[in-house]
Amino acid sequence: MGLIIRDNAESASSYVADYIVDRITSFSPTQTRPFVLGLPTGSSPLGIYKSLVEKYKAGLVSFENVITFNMDEYISLPPTHPQSYASYMHDNFFSHVNIPPQNINLLNGLAPDLAAECSRYESKIAAADGIDLFLAGLGEDGHLAFNEPGSSLASRTRVVTLAEDTILANSRFFDDDVDKVPRMALTVGVKTVLEAKEVLMIVLGARKARALKKCVEEGVSCMWTGSALQMHERAIVVCDEEAAGELRWKTVKYFKSIEHRESGPDHSPDQSLPIRNDLGASQTNLKTAAGPLTPESTPKATATHTSSSPISPVAETAPTLLTTSFDADQSPVYTSLEKEILAQPVPKSHGLLGLLGTSSFPPIESATRHSREPSRARSHSHSQSDGHASDGDSETESEYIDLEPDRMASRLSDAAFAAEALRRLTPNPEEGRR
Numbered sequence: 001m002g003l004i005i006r007d008n009a010e011s012a013s014s015y016v017a018d019y020i021v022d023r024i025t026s027f028s029p030t031q032t033r034p035f036v037l038g039l040p041t042g043s044s045p046l047g048i049y050k051s052l053v054e055k056y057k058a059g060l061v062s063f064e065n066v067i068t069f070n071m072d073e074y075i076s077l078p079p080t081h082p083q084s085y086a087s088y089m090h091d092n093f094f095s096h097v098n099i100p101p102q103n104i105n106l107l108n109g110l111a112p113d114l115a116a117e118c119s120r121y122e123s124k125i126a127a128a129d130g131i132d133l134f135l136a137g138l139g140e141d142g143h144l145a146f147n148e149p150g151s152s153l154a155s156r157t158r159v160v161t162l163a164e165d166t167i168l169a170n171s172r173f174f175d176d177d178v179d180k181v182p183r184m185a186l187t188v189g190v191k192t193v194l195e196a197k198e199v200l201m202i203v204l205g206a207r208k209a210r211a212l213k214k215c216v217e218e219g220v221s222c223m224w225t226g227s228a229l230q231m232h233e234r235a236i237v238v239c240d241e242e243a244a245g246e247l248r249w250k251t252v253k254y255f256k257s258i259e260h261r262e263s264g265p266d267h268s269p270d271q272s273l274p275i276r277n278d279l280g281a282s283q284t285n286l287k288t289a290a291g292p293l294t295p296e297s298t299p300k301a302t303a304t305h306t307s308s309s310p311i312s313p314v315a316e317t318a319p320t321l322l323t324t325s326f327d328a329d330q331s332p333v334y335t336s337l338e339k340e341i342l343a344q345p346v347p348k349s350h351g352l353l354g355l356l357g358t359s360s361f362p363p364i365e366s367a368t369r370h371s372r373e374p375s376r377a378r379s380h381s382h383s384q385s386d387g388h389a390s391d392g393d394s395e396t397e398s399e400y401i402d403l404e405p406d407r408m409a410s411r412l413s414d415a416a417f418a419a420e421a422l423r424r425l426t427p428n429p430e431e432g433r434r
């Protein structure tokens with residue numbers, strides 16, 4: 001899972017809008033091969049819709065061959081109700097762009113058979129060959145779409161009962177009257193979202209900080225269904241500084257650093273946008289653990305090994321070392337990050353110690369009287385208190401230090417080797433200086 005942190009809601013929204021436009025245009029959708037976009041509602045995506053409308057009006061993107069599937073809808077609100085998600089989508093997006101009405105898919109919260117409505121929706125997504133990019137928001141209680149705490153991570157489109165927290169949070173759209181908020185809804189399932197080829201989640205504002213922390217830094221849990229994105233191989237969370245407010249500094253530093261490392265000082269943040277490449281129109285961005293690759297940072301016509309496992313921020317650094325790209329002379333082609341890593345001195349110690357770097361450990365020191373004394377003292381007082389003497393208890397402190405090399409050398413059968421061992425195992429010279 002990638003995490004993009006922007007200073008404020010506006011720049012986070014603009015990042016997402018740029019990302020979506022880039023995805024659609026690089027896909028080059030046609031009537032027979034449309035781009036399938038999953039869409040959310042709520043206050044968080046409003047800036048994204050505004051920006052998409054502006055880009056459409058500026059001629060930067062067309063929605064003519066885009067099919068949309070919305071995530072959820074309240075049960076019992078007619079589509080014309082100002083707070084229905086159908087109205088929301090019409091007012092904020094659909095009525096401002098060139099998407100054909102037949103390409104718009106919304107759940108019908110008034111359907112006579114709600115279970116059949118849910119099956120119809122899943123079948124229609126499947127018939128469209130799945131969702132290419134699912135844009136999502138995050139509820140204050142960590143919900144993804146309307147998958148409230150406790151929802152199965154294998155859930156599909158279905159009828160749900162809203163949690164009290166959600167009813168309270170969404171009452172702001174219903175004149176702050178909780179009684180006006182519908183109690184039930186239709187929602188795509190967690191699995192429906194996870195089956196999208198790519199997922200982008202927008203998270204804005206301090207009131208989402210706890211949920212974001214739960215979803216990014218803690219384990220995958222049905223109690224915070226947004227955390228399920230950790231299991232998606234192409235999921236990116238885009239948040240503002242306020243939403244990032246409860247993340248650990250280590251997490252923030254890590255995700256910001258990999259963005260910087262990929263873009264470098266001469267590149268703008270837009271460098272993190274998906275690549276347009278010549279590997280085929282449907283080729284999605286080759287995103288390494290260090291963030292989406294960029295045209296400049298990726299040599300043309302090279303294949304890059306990518307990581308596909310849901311891994312922790314710390315573990316994610318490792319796969320970036322394994323680019324398997326070769327130029328015409330069969331020499332490896334490294335990214336700037338890999339060159340940086342390869343330029344680092346090779347650790348001198350062995351195995352795991354070497355991987356961790358020599359500076360992580362203090363130099364190994366020989367045992368001294370100072371370091372042995374406490375354990376001896378503990379052992380001695382213990383034997384006195386319980387009244388049982390062990391073998392070693394009859395030894396004095398100086399006997400213990402002096403006799404240890406003798407005992408080890410005497411176990412060697414080869415006399416010459418034992419003598420050599422004895423010579424080496426003489427007590428620490430520091431002992432004599434004390």
Ligand SMILES: N[C@@H]1[C@@H](O)[C@H](O)[C@@H](COP(=O)(O)O)O[C@@H]1O
Pocket residue numbers: 040041042043044045071072136137138139140143144145146166170
């Ligand atoms: N069903 C929607 C969710 O899909 C959305 O993610 C959430 C967040 O809304 P907001 O962005 O207003 O906080 O709101 C509703 O509950």
